[in-house]
Amino acid sequence: MARVVVDVMPKPEILDPQGQAVANALPRLGFDGVTAVRQGKHFELEVADDVDDATLAKIAETFLANPVIEDWTVRRVEA
Amino acid sequence: MRVGVITFPGTLDDVDAxxxxRYADGEAxxxxxxxxxxxxxxxxxxxGGFSYGDYLRCGAIARFAPVMQEVIEAANKGMPVLGICNGFQILAEAHLLPGALTRNHRLHFVCRDQWLKVENTSTAWTTRYDKNAEILVPLKSGEGGYQADEDTLKELEDNGRVVFRYVGDNPNGSRNNIAGITNARGNVVGLMPHPEHAIDAxxxxxxxxxxxxLSLLDTVVKA
Known part of the structure; x- marks a missing residue:
């Protein structure tokens, strides 16, 4: 088995109101100095060893991310 | 006229649809x-509704449901298909319509009666309207912000594919105040507001x- 991490983020040009809300809340909580927050999704997949990179890329592009509004990265990590 | 209405786990508005x-003398x-x-x-x-609990992204899982494979095939052959609210999100995820629906820009779920302008009266679903008529129907969604890249927006605007546009204050941050669009052929229409909730005063x-x-009735009778 291998562990695969897929990170999905809103594209830079897409408005991220959730990230903005987090950023706006921080000064109210007494945390200064954070100028911007972007909020995305983090997936951890446990996959069989025979699942190749092309298949993982397809999973990310067709299902975990929406290429219209999101960028994504796929990486294998130590379990 | 026989019109299929899909129910996914989490669909809410199938009964009103x-x-x-039936109000248009069709068989549901x-x-x-x-x-x-x-x-x-x-x-x-x-x-509309919350198919599969809106998990992952609104419509992202519903788009792979068995019945949607049939809908995609039929739509590509010209069958009239209408997506309302979550249905619009599903049609966008299924690539039957371009762009995507995102979280409302002010983050709040918006529930109100909304004025829309009908800008395209030649789709399978809008022939009964006068061009630029303004209609009042409910809008109730948390992820109704229409997003698309500049090329897609230009394609939609230049070819009259914006079917409905919000009148007045933009309720959800949709690009160009877009409330509903159609595909190039005009048989597939998606919109965030709910015409099926505004059929009887x-x-x-x-x-x-x-x-x-009623527009659909005309389309089917003519076909």
Whole structure:
């Protein structure tokens, strides 16, 4: 088995109101100095060893991310 | 006229969509998300709600349901398909319509009666309206912000594919105030507001939404 991490983020040009809300809340909580927050999704997949990179890329592009509004990265990590 | 109305786990507005079909003298045919055929219907409505709990992204899981494979194939052959609210999100995820629906720009779920301008009256679902008519129908969504890249927006604007546009204050941050669009062929329409909730002044703000279902009747009779 291998562990695969897929990170999905809103594209830079897409408005991220959730990230903005987090950023706006921080000064109210007494945390200064954070100028911007972007909020995305983090997936951890446990996959069989025979699942190749092309298949993982397809999973990310067709299902975990929406290429219209999101960028994504796929990486294998130590379990 | 036989119109299929799909029910996914988490769909809410299938009953009102079926009622709207009957108000337009059609027969509403319930379709289940696991169905592998469309039961010979003339058109399909993908109604609103929270299919599969809106997990992952709104519509992202519903788009892979067995019945949607049939809908995609039929839509590409010209069958009229209407996506309302979550249905619009599903049609966008299924690539039957371009762009995507994102979280409302002010983060709040918006629930109000909304004025829309009807800008395209030649789609399968809008022939009964006068061009630039303004209609009042309910809007109720948390992820209704229409997003698309500049090329897609230009393509939609230049070819009259913006079917409905919000009048007045932009309720959700949609690019160009877009409330609903159509595909190049004009058989597939998606919109965030709910025409099926506005078919009778007794139960809705107006009966302005009924025109969409009567338009479909004309389309099917002519076909």
């Amino acid at each position: 079926q009622r709207a079909v 045919v319930p379709l289940w998300h696991g169905d592998h055929d469309l039961k010979g219907v003339d058109a399909v409505i993908v109604p 007794l139960t809705g703000p107006t009966d302005d939404g009924l025109g969409m279902f």
